Amino acid sequence: MEQGLASTTYHQSRQRLEHYFDQTARKAWEDLTSDVPVSGIRATVRAGRDKMRNILLDTLPTDMHGMRLLDAGCGTGALSIEAAKRGAHVVAVDVSQGLIDVAQKRAPEGLSIDWKVGDMRHRDLGIFDHVIAMDSLIHYSQEDVIAVLKAWSDRTNNIAYTFAPGTALLRTMHVVGKAFPRSDRSPAIKPLSEARLSKAIEAALPDWQIDFTKRVSSGFYKSEAMGMRRK
Numbered sequence: 001m002e003q004g005l006a007s008t009t010y011h012q013s014r015q016r017l018e019h020y021f022d023q024t025a026r027k028a029w030e031d032l033t034s035d036v037p038v039s040g041i042r043a044t045v046r047a048g049r050d051k052m053r054n055i056l057l058d059t060l061p062t063d064m065h066g067m068r069l070l071d072a073g074c075g076t077g078a079l080s081i082e083a084a085k086r087g088a089h090v091v092a093v094d095v096s097q098g099l100i101d102v103a104q105k106r107a108p109e110g111l112s113i114d115w116k117v118g119d120m121r122h123r124d125l126g127i128f129d130h131v132i133a134m135d136s137l138i139h140y141s142q143e144d145v146i147a148v149l150k151a152w153s154d155r156t157n158n159i160a161y162t163f164a165p166g167t168a169l170l171r172t173m174h175v176v177g178k179a180f181p182r183s184d185r186s187p188a189i190k191p192l193s194e195a196r197l198s199k200a201i202e203a204a205l206p207d208w209q210i211d212f213t214k215r216v217s218s219g220f221y222k223s224e225a226m227g228m229r230r231k
Helices: 008-024 026-032 040-057 078-085 097-106 142-153 168-179 194-204
Strands: 068-072 089-094 113-117 130-133 158-163 208-218 221-230
Touching: 008 026, 008 097, 008 142, 026 040, 026 097, 040 078, 040 158, 040 208, 040 221, 068 078, 078 089, 078 097, 078 113, 089 097, 097 113, 142 158, 142 194, 194 208, 194 221
Parallel strands: 068 089, 068 130, 089 113, 130 158
Antiparallel strands: 158 221, 208 221
16 A cells, blocks of 8 residues: 555554564464464463464355455464465465465465565555454554555455454553563554444444454453454
């Protein structure tokens, strides 16, 4: 998407994520998204992410032949690979070249996946039947989340994404988590109020409706899925 349409905070958040995943934590996230042994903290995160991925995959058709899916913030590619196995043509984009490299190595041959490093909002990515964004918007402010949803809204009829629920427990855990070793920390998470986010979506996207929300809590992993579709 054109640079002028993204806020300063959005660009700053993207830059921090790019540095984190490419310079600081590529190996940690490669391990987290595999089956190698990890610390107890990260094991809870792995379990939570697996559960959330299945929730998002359940929003997609079992037969996706002829469909296009945007996996926005695809990470090491697990969701992209499963969607492609259903027959979808997947455009998998991430801010991190390092994570894309891991994803490409893991993907079986013969799947229709276009791996890209770049901005998940960019219009050049195309038009899609479904957009999925798992834990890629949890690092952005509500204003920037709404801007991203608006960017996708004219190029798809179905969006499912996750945000960090703004609970007192999550806010406390986020602060406490700073005391843990760097290998057990994730990039800065910005908890959002579900009620305020829902109202903001209603105001900004009047042609859309929220179909469901579903929260996953697994140790230090706290994330909430929200499904939306055009009315």
